[in-house]
Amino acid sequence: MRKIYLVLPEKCTGCRTCELSCAYSHQIDQQPGTPRIRAYNTKPPLEKGIPVVCFQCDRPACQEVCPTKALQRNLDTGAISIDYDRCINCHACYAACPFGNIHIDPINTRVAKCDLCGGSPKCALFCPTGALSYK
Amino acid sequence: MDILINGKKVKTRKGEHVLEVARREGFEIPSLCHHAALPPDGACRLCLVEVEGPEGKNKVTTACTLEVAQGLSVRLDTPEVAANRKVVLEMLLARVSDSPTLLKLADKYGLLEMRLVPQGEKCVLCGLCARVCTELVGAKALTMEGRGTETYFQPPFGEPAKDCVGCGSCAFVCPVTCIEYKKTDRTIEIWGRTFERLACTECGEPLDLTPEHRDLIRRRTDLLTPAEMQLCGGCERRTTMKTMQRVVEGQQTLETARR
Numbered sequence: 541m542r543k544i545y546l547v548l549p550e551k552c553t554g555c556r557t558c559e560l561s562c563a564y565s566h567q568i569d570q571q572p573g574t575p576r577i578r579a580y581n582t583k584p585p586l587e588k589g590i591p592v593v594c595f596q597c598d599r600p601a602c603q604e605v606c607p608t609k610a611l612q613r614n615l616d617t618g619a620i621s622i623d624y625d626r627c628i629n630c631h632a633c634y635a636a637c638p639f640g641n642i643h644i645d646p647i648n649t650r651v652a653k654c655d656l657c658g659g660s661p662k663c664a665l666f667c668p669t670g671a672l673s674y675k
Numbered sequence: 676m677d678i679l680i681n682g683k684k685v686k687t688r689k690g691e692h693v694l695e696v697a698r699r700e701g702f703e704i705p706s707l708c709h710h711a712a713l714p715p716d717g718a719c720r721l722c723l724v725e726v727e728g729p730e731g732k733n734k735v736t737t738a739c740t741l742e743v744a745q746g747l748s749v750r751l752d753t754p755e756v757a758a759n760r761k762v763v764l765e766m767l768l769a770r771v772s773d774s775p776t777l778l779k780l781a782d783k784y785g786l787l788e789m790r791l792v793p794q795g796e797k798c799v800l801c802g803l804c805a806r807v808c809t810e811l812v813g814a815k816a817l818t819m820e821g822r823g824t825e826t827y828f829q830p831p832f833g834e835p836a837k838d839c840v841g842c843g844s845c846a847f848v849c850p851v852t853c854i855e856y857k858k859t860d861r862t863i864e865i866w867g868r869t870f871e872r873l874a875c876t877e878c879g880e881p882l883d884l885t886p887e888h889r890d891l892i893r894r895r896t897d898l899l900t901p902a903e904m905q906l907c908g909g910c911e912r913r914t915t916m917k918t919m920q921r922v923v924e925g926q927q928t929l930e931t932a933r934r
Binding site for chain 1 (some may be wrong): 710711712807811812842843844848882883888889892895896898903904906908909911912914915919920922924
Protein backbone atom coordinates (compact mmCIF):
# COMPACT_ATOMS: atom_id res chain seq x y z
CA MET A 541 0.00 0.00 0.00
CA ARG A 542 1.09 3.53 -0.70
CA LYS A 543 2.54 5.33 2.30
CA ILE A 544 0.97 8.52 3.59
CA TYR A 545 2.76 11.74 4.43
CA LEU A 546 1.15 12.85 7.66
CA VAL A 547 1.33 16.37 9.11
CA LEU A 548 0.22 16.83 12.71
CA PRO A 549 0.44 20.60 13.33
CA GLU A 550 -0.47 20.17 17.01
CA LYS A 551 2.87 18.41 17.57
CA CYS A 552 4.96 21.03 15.76
CA THR A 553 7.18 23.28 17.87
CA GLY A 554 8.36 25.46 14.98
CA CYS A 555 12.00 24.40 15.29
CA ARG A 556 12.36 24.46 11.50
CA THR A 557 14.54 21.36 11.32
CA CYS A 558 12.33 20.28 8.41
CA GLU A 559 13.28 23.42 6.46
CA LEU A 560 16.95 22.74 7.04
CA SER A 561 16.80 19.09 6.06
CA CYS A 562 14.78 20.00 2.96
CA ALA A 563 17.21 22.69 1.87
CA TYR A 564 20.16 20.34 2.21
CA SER A 565 18.50 17.40 0.51
CA HIS A 566 17.62 19.59 -2.51
CA GLN A 567 21.06 21.03 -3.19
CA ILE A 568 22.02 22.83 -6.36
CA ASP A 569 25.75 22.77 -7.11
CA GLN A 570 26.51 22.05 -3.47
CA GLN A 571 24.46 25.01 -2.32
CA PRO A 572 21.33 24.42 -0.25
CA GLY A 573 18.15 24.89 -2.28
CA THR A 574 15.07 26.71 -1.12
CA PRO A 575 13.11 24.64 1.42
CA ARG A 576 9.92 23.16 -0.01
CA ILE A 577 8.40 23.13 3.46
CA ARG A 578 8.04 26.13 5.76
CA ALA A 579 7.38 26.06 9.48
CA TYR A 580 5.72 29.17 10.84
CA ASN A 581 5.60 30.20 14.46
CA THR A 582 2.22 31.36 15.67
CA LYS A 583 1.79 34.43 17.83
CA PRO A 584 1.00 34.30 21.57
CA PRO A 585 -1.03 33.31 23.58
CA LEU A 586 -0.55 29.90 21.97
CA GLU A 587 3.02 29.83 20.77
CA LYS A 588 3.67 26.87 18.54
CA GLY A 589 4.63 25.98 15.01
CA ILE A 590 2.62 25.16 11.93
CA PRO A 591 4.33 23.42 9.03
CA VAL A 592 3.09 24.44 5.59
CA VAL A 593 3.92 21.96 2.88
CA CYS A 594 2.41 20.84 -0.43
CA PHE A 595 -0.89 19.02 0.06
CA GLN A 596 -0.43 17.00 -3.15
CA CYS A 597 -4.02 17.96 -4.00
CA ASP A 598 -6.40 15.52 -5.66
CA ARG A 599 -6.98 18.07 -8.38
CA PRO A 600 -3.86 20.25 -8.38
CA ALA A 601 -4.12 23.73 -9.83
CA CYS A 602 -0.38 23.72 -10.55
CA GLN A 603 -0.73 20.66 -12.75
CA GLU A 604 -3.74 22.02 -14.60
CA VAL A 605 -2.12 25.32 -15.53
CA CYS A 606 1.24 23.83 -16.53
CA PRO A 607 1.52 24.34 -20.30
CA THR A 608 4.17 21.63 -20.77
CA LYS A 609 2.80 18.80 -18.59
CA ALA A 610 6.02 19.06 -16.58
CA LEU A 611 4.07 18.53 -13.36
CA GLN A 612 2.90 14.94 -13.11
CA ARG A 613 1.85 12.71 -10.27
CA ASN A 614 4.44 10.15 -9.31
CA LEU A 615 2.36 7.00 -9.03
CA ASP A 616 4.76 5.37 -6.57
CA THR A 617 4.71 8.15 -3.99
CA GLY A 618 1.55 10.08 -4.93
CA ALA A 619 3.53 13.32 -5.07
CA ILE A 620 3.22 15.85 -7.87
CA SER A 621 6.77 16.23 -9.11
CA ILE A 622 8.40 18.54 -11.63
CA ASP A 623 10.11 17.20 -14.74
CA TYR A 624 12.74 19.90 -15.21
CA ASP A 625 13.47 18.77 -18.77
CA ARG A 626 9.95 19.78 -19.77
CA CYS A 627 9.70 22.90 -17.58
CA ILE A 628 9.98 26.22 -19.44
CA ASN A 629 10.12 28.31 -16.26
CA CYS A 630 6.96 30.31 -16.97
CA HIS A 631 6.08 30.31 -13.23
CA ALA A 632 2.41 29.59 -13.97
CA CYS A 633 2.31 26.91 -11.26
CA TYR A 634 3.83 29.34 -8.77
CA ALA A 635 1.07 31.83 -9.53
CA ALA A 636 -1.69 29.24 -9.53
CA CYS A 637 -1.02 27.38 -6.27
CA PRO A 638 -3.63 28.77 -3.84
CA PHE A 639 -1.57 27.69 -0.81
CA GLY A 640 1.80 29.15 -1.76
CA ASN A 641 3.45 25.76 -1.79
CA ILE A 642 5.37 26.25 -5.01
CA HIS A 643 8.65 27.99 -4.34
CA ILE A 644 11.19 29.74 -6.52
CA ASP A 645 14.78 28.83 -5.97
CA PRO A 646 16.72 32.09 -5.75
CA ILE A 647 19.90 30.40 -6.98
CA ASN A 648 18.65 29.39 -10.41
CA THR A 649 15.12 30.96 -10.41
CA ARG A 650 13.61 27.54 -11.13
CA VAL A 651 10.32 26.58 -9.53
CA ALA A 652 10.51 24.00 -6.76
CA LYS A 653 7.94 21.99 -4.91
CA CYS A 654 7.77 19.10 -2.47
CA ASP A 655 8.28 15.79 -4.27
CA LEU A 656 8.37 13.72 -1.05
CA CYS A 657 12.10 13.20 -1.83
CA GLY A 658 11.10 10.45 -4.24
CA GLY A 659 9.73 8.24 -1.47
CA SER A 660 11.75 9.02 1.66
CA PRO A 661 10.96 12.57 2.84
CA LYS A 662 13.92 13.93 4.76
CA CYS A 663 11.75 16.34 6.78
CA ALA A 664 9.83 13.39 8.26
CA LEU A 665 13.12 11.64 8.95
CA PHE A 666 14.54 14.56 10.93
CA CYS A 667 11.39 15.94 12.59
CA PRO A 668 12.15 15.61 16.33
CA THR A 669 8.55 15.75 17.57
CA GLY A 670 6.78 13.51 15.10
CA ALA A 671 4.74 16.36 13.62
CA LEU A 672 5.84 15.14 10.21
CA SER A 673 5.81 11.45 9.45
CA TYR A 674 5.70 9.16 6.46
CA LYS A 675 4.16 5.80 7.06
CA MET B 676 11.32 -2.65 -30.31
CA ASP B 677 15.08 -2.80 -29.96
CA ILE B 678 17.56 -0.59 -31.77
CA LEU B 679 21.35 -0.50 -31.74
CA ILE B 680 23.17 2.62 -30.56
CA ASN B 681 26.93 2.32 -30.98
CA GLY B 682 26.36 -1.44 -31.08
CA LYS B 683 24.52 -1.45 -27.74
CA LYS B 684 21.06 -2.96 -27.76
CA VAL B 685 18.52 -0.47 -26.41
CA LYS B 686 14.82 -0.86 -25.67
CA THR B 687 12.49 1.70 -27.24
CA ARG B 688 8.81 2.37 -27.64
CA LYS B 689 7.04 3.04 -30.93
CA GLY B 690 7.02 6.68 -31.98
CA GLU B 691 10.10 7.64 -29.98
CA HIS B 692 13.01 9.41 -31.60
CA VAL B 693 16.65 8.39 -31.46
CA LEU B 694 17.77 11.55 -29.61
CA GLU B 695 15.50 11.03 -26.59
CA VAL B 696 16.29 7.30 -26.47
CA ALA B 697 20.05 7.90 -26.65
CA ARG B 698 19.95 10.58 -23.95
CA ARG B 699 17.87 8.35 -21.71
CA GLU B 700 20.51 5.64 -22.11
CA GLY B 701 23.26 8.07 -21.15
CA PHE B 702 24.73 8.76 -24.57
CA GLU B 703 25.77 12.32 -25.24
CA ILE B 704 24.45 14.12 -28.31
CA PRO B 705 24.67 17.92 -28.58
CA SER B 706 21.62 19.91 -29.63
CA LEU B 707 20.23 23.44 -29.42
CA CYS B 708 16.67 23.28 -30.69
CA HIS B 709 15.45 20.15 -28.89
CA HIS B 710 13.01 20.46 -26.01
CA ALA B 711 11.45 17.54 -24.16
CA ALA B 712 7.99 19.12 -24.16
CA LEU B 713 7.94 19.85 -27.91
CA PRO B 714 7.85 17.66 -31.01
CA PRO B 715 11.21 17.48 -32.83
CA ASP B 716 12.02 20.19 -35.31
CA GLY B 717 15.48 19.44 -36.71
CA ALA B 718 16.44 23.09 -36.93
CA CYS B 719 19.92 23.28 -35.41
CA ARG B 720 21.40 20.22 -37.19
CA LEU B 721 23.80 19.50 -34.34
CA CYS B 722 22.40 16.15 -33.19
CA LEU B 723 23.83 14.28 -36.16
CA VAL B 724 24.15 10.49 -36.12
CA GLU B 725 25.11 7.94 -38.74
CA VAL B 726 22.45 5.41 -39.71
CA GLU B 727 23.69 2.10 -41.00
CA GLY B 728 22.03 1.27 -44.28
CA PRO B 729 22.12 -1.83 -46.50
CA GLU B 730 25.40 -2.71 -48.28
CA GLY B 731 27.38 -0.14 -46.33
CA LYS B 732 25.30 2.74 -47.63
CA ASN B 733 25.27 4.79 -44.47
CA LYS B 734 23.71 8.20 -44.14
CA VAL B 735 24.12 11.02 -41.66
CA THR B 736 20.92 12.51 -40.29
CA THR B 737 19.54 14.34 -37.27
CA ALA B 738 18.77 12.12 -34.28
CA CYS B 739 15.90 14.29 -33.06
CA THR B 740 13.75 13.65 -36.15
CA LEU B 741 14.82 10.03 -36.66
CA GLU B 742 12.02 7.77 -35.50
CA VAL B 743 12.96 4.38 -34.09
CA ALA B 744 12.30 1.37 -36.32
CA GLN B 745 12.92 -2.36 -36.14
CA GLY B 746 16.52 -3.17 -36.94
CA LEU B 747 17.70 0.45 -36.82
CA SER B 748 21.37 0.81 -36.04
CA VAL B 749 22.98 4.19 -35.41
CA ARG B 750 26.51 5.29 -34.56
CA LEU B 751 27.17 8.52 -32.73
CA ASP B 752 30.86 9.16 -33.13
CA THR B 753 31.97 8.17 -36.62
CA PRO B 754 34.38 10.40 -38.60
CA GLU B 755 31.48 11.28 -40.91
CA VAL B 756 29.38 12.57 -38.03
CA ALA B 757 32.30 14.48 -36.53
CA ALA B 758 33.15 16.17 -39.85
CA ASN B 759 29.54 17.15 -40.59
CA ARG B 760 28.95 18.41 -37.08
CA LYS B 761 32.08 20.52 -37.28
CA VAL B 762 30.79 22.25 -40.41
CA VAL B 763 27.40 22.90 -38.78
CA LEU B 764 29.13 24.31 -35.72
CA GLU B 765 31.39 26.45 -37.86
CA MET B 766 28.39 28.00 -39.60
CA LEU B 767 26.56 28.57 -36.33
CA LEU B 768 29.65 30.18 -34.84
CA ALA B 769 30.10 32.37 -37.90
CA ARG B 770 26.60 33.68 -37.30
CA VAL B 771 26.85 34.08 -33.52
CA SER B 772 30.51 34.31 -32.57
CA ASP B 773 30.28 35.27 -28.91
CA SER B 774 27.88 32.67 -27.51
CA PRO B 775 29.46 30.78 -24.60
CA THR B 776 27.26 27.76 -25.38
CA LEU B 777 28.56 27.55 -28.94
CA LEU B 778 32.17 28.24 -27.96
CA LYS B 779 32.00 25.42 -25.45
CA LEU B 780 30.62 23.06 -28.10
CA ALA B 781 33.30 24.15 -30.57
CA ASP B 782 35.92 23.37 -27.98
CA LYS B 783 34.42 20.00 -27.23
CA TYR B 784 34.00 18.86 -30.82
CA GLY B 785 37.40 20.04 -31.98
CA LEU B 786 36.54 23.03 -34.17
CA LEU B 787 39.92 24.72 -34.35
CA GLU B 788 39.84 27.13 -37.27
CA MET B 789 37.11 29.41 -38.58
CA ARG B 790 37.01 29.82 -42.32
CA LEU B 791 33.90 32.00 -42.44
CA VAL B 792 33.47 35.69 -41.81
CA PRO B 793 31.69 36.42 -38.50
CA GLN B 794 28.23 37.87 -39.04
CA GLY B 795 27.81 39.41 -35.60
CA GLU B 796 24.24 38.14 -35.16
CA LYS B 797 22.78 37.18 -31.80
CA CYS B 798 20.25 34.47 -32.76
CA VAL B 799 20.99 31.00 -34.18
CA LEU B 800 17.47 30.70 -35.68
CA CYS B 801 16.65 27.49 -33.84
CA GLY B 802 13.06 28.71 -33.48
CA LEU B 803 12.64 27.33 -29.99
CA CYS B 804 11.27 30.65 -28.69
CA ALA B 805 8.47 30.78 -31.26
CA ARG B 806 7.60 27.11 -30.83
CA VAL B 807 7.45 27.38 -27.04
CA CYS B 808 5.34 30.55 -27.28
CA THR B 809 2.90 29.09 -29.83
CA GLU B 810 2.66 25.43 -28.93
CA LEU B 811 3.16 25.45 -25.17
CA VAL B 812 2.39 28.84 -23.65
CA GLY B 813 -0.31 29.51 -26.24
CA ALA B 814 0.36 33.24 -26.51
CA LYS B 815 1.41 33.09 -30.20
CA ALA B 816 3.40 36.29 -29.84
CA LEU B 817 6.43 35.30 -31.93
CA THR B 818 6.83 34.32 -35.56
CA MET B 819 9.45 33.72 -38.22
CA GLU B 820 9.78 36.86 -40.28
CA GLY B 821 11.51 37.25 -43.63
CA ARG B 822 13.14 34.64 -45.82
CA GLY B 823 16.50 33.05 -46.45
CA THR B 824 19.38 35.01 -45.00
CA GLU B 825 16.97 37.71 -43.83
CA THR B 826 15.06 35.44 -41.46
CA TYR B 827 14.40 36.60 -37.94
CA PHE B 828 12.35 35.34 -35.03
CA GLN B 829 10.42 38.26 -33.67
CA PRO B 830 6.91 39.54 -33.01
CA PRO B 831 4.85 39.97 -36.20
CA PHE B 832 6.06 42.87 -38.40
CA GLY B 833 8.84 43.57 -35.92
CA GLU B 834 6.47 45.71 -33.86
CA PRO B 835 6.18 45.48 -30.06
CA ALA B 836 4.67 42.07 -29.35
CA LYS B 837 0.90 42.55 -29.21
CA ASP B 838 0.07 39.05 -27.93
CA CYS B 839 3.03 38.66 -25.56
CA VAL B 840 2.11 38.04 -21.93
CA GLY B 841 5.58 38.59 -20.49
CA CYS B 842 6.01 35.10 -19.07
CA GLY B 843 9.69 35.01 -20.07
CA SER B 844 9.65 31.39 -21.24
CA CYS B 845 11.20 32.28 -24.61
CA ALA B 846 14.14 33.94 -22.90
CA PHE B 847 14.55 30.94 -20.61
CA VAL B 848 14.61 28.28 -23.34
CA CYS B 849 16.81 30.24 -25.78
CA PRO B 850 20.01 28.18 -26.08
CA VAL B 851 22.19 31.22 -26.75
CA THR B 852 20.29 33.54 -24.34
CA CYS B 853 19.86 36.23 -26.96
CA ILE B 854 16.38 37.38 -25.92
CA GLU B 855 16.47 40.51 -23.83
CA TYR B 856 14.36 40.09 -20.73
CA LYS B 857 14.62 42.85 -18.19
CA LYS B 858 12.96 42.67 -14.83
CA THR B 859 12.74 45.61 -12.47
CA ASP B 860 10.80 45.98 -9.26
CA ARG B 861 7.70 47.20 -11.04
CA THR B 862 8.06 46.15 -14.68
CA ILE B 863 9.06 43.37 -17.05
CA GLU B 864 10.53 44.41 -20.39
CA ILE B 865 10.59 42.00 -23.31
CA TRP B 866 10.07 42.15 -27.10
CA GLY B 867 9.66 45.92 -27.07
CA ARG B 868 6.85 45.79 -24.53
CA THR B 869 6.90 46.98 -20.95
CA PHE B 870 4.60 45.00 -18.69
CA GLU B 871 3.49 46.05 -15.27
CA ARG B 872 4.12 43.45 -12.60
CA LEU B 873 1.17 42.70 -10.38
CA ALA B 874 1.72 43.38 -6.70
CA CYS B 875 0.67 41.25 -3.76
CA THR B 876 -2.56 42.73 -2.42
CA GLU B 877 -1.45 41.92 1.13
CA CYS B 878 2.16 43.08 1.40
CA GLY B 879 2.69 44.89 -1.89
CA GLU B 880 5.62 42.77 -3.00
CA PRO B 881 5.85 42.57 -6.81
CA LEU B 882 4.76 39.21 -8.23
CA ASP B 883 6.36 37.28 -11.08
CA LEU B 884 3.14 37.82 -12.96
CA THR B 885 1.69 40.28 -15.43
CA PRO B 886 -2.08 40.88 -15.74
CA GLU B 887 -1.95 39.39 -19.27
CA HIS B 888 -0.20 36.24 -18.07
CA ARG B 889 -2.70 35.87 -15.24
CA ASP B 890 -5.61 35.96 -17.69
CA LEU B 891 -3.88 33.34 -19.83
CA ILE B 892 -3.33 31.05 -16.82
CA ARG B 893 -6.98 31.46 -15.76
CA ARG B 894 -8.14 30.25 -19.16
CA ARG B 895 -6.33 26.93 -18.66
CA THR B 896 -8.39 25.77 -15.70
CA ASP B 897 -11.72 26.36 -13.96
CA LEU B 898 -10.13 25.89 -10.52
CA LEU B 899 -9.00 29.45 -10.02
CA THR B 900 -11.54 31.98 -8.85
CA PRO B 901 -10.96 35.72 -9.45
CA ALA B 902 -9.93 35.97 -5.79
CA GLU B 903 -7.02 33.68 -6.51
CA MET B 904 -3.56 34.73 -7.78
CA GLN B 905 -3.53 37.99 -5.85
CA LEU B 906 -1.00 37.16 -3.16
CA CYS B 907 2.71 36.47 -3.14
CA GLY B 908 3.95 33.03 -2.11
CA GLY B 909 4.73 34.12 1.42
CA CYS B 910 1.32 35.70 2.05
CA GLU B 911 -0.44 32.68 0.53
CA ARG B 912 1.47 30.39 2.90
CA ARG B 913 0.64 32.58 5.88
CA THR B 914 -3.06 32.38 4.92
CA THR B 915 -2.73 28.60 4.69
CA MET B 916 -0.99 28.57 8.05
CA LYS B 917 -3.74 30.63 9.70
CA THR B 918 -6.42 28.30 8.32
CA MET B 919 -4.50 25.31 9.66
CA GLN B 920 -4.13 27.03 13.02
CA ARG B 921 -7.88 27.63 13.27
CA VAL B 922 -8.48 23.96 12.50
CA VAL B 923 -5.93 22.86 15.10
CA GLU B 924 -7.44 25.14 17.74
CA GLY B 925 -10.90 23.83 16.95
CA GLN B 926 -12.33 27.14 15.74
CA GLN B 927 -12.92 25.72 12.31
CA THR B 928 -13.47 22.21 11.00
CA LEU B 929 -11.56 20.74 8.11
CA GLU B 930 -14.78 20.62 6.09
CA THR B 931 -15.35 24.37 6.24
CA ALA B 932 -11.65 25.10 5.69
CA ARG B 933 -11.81 23.19 2.45
CA ARG B 934 -12.77 25.34 -0.44
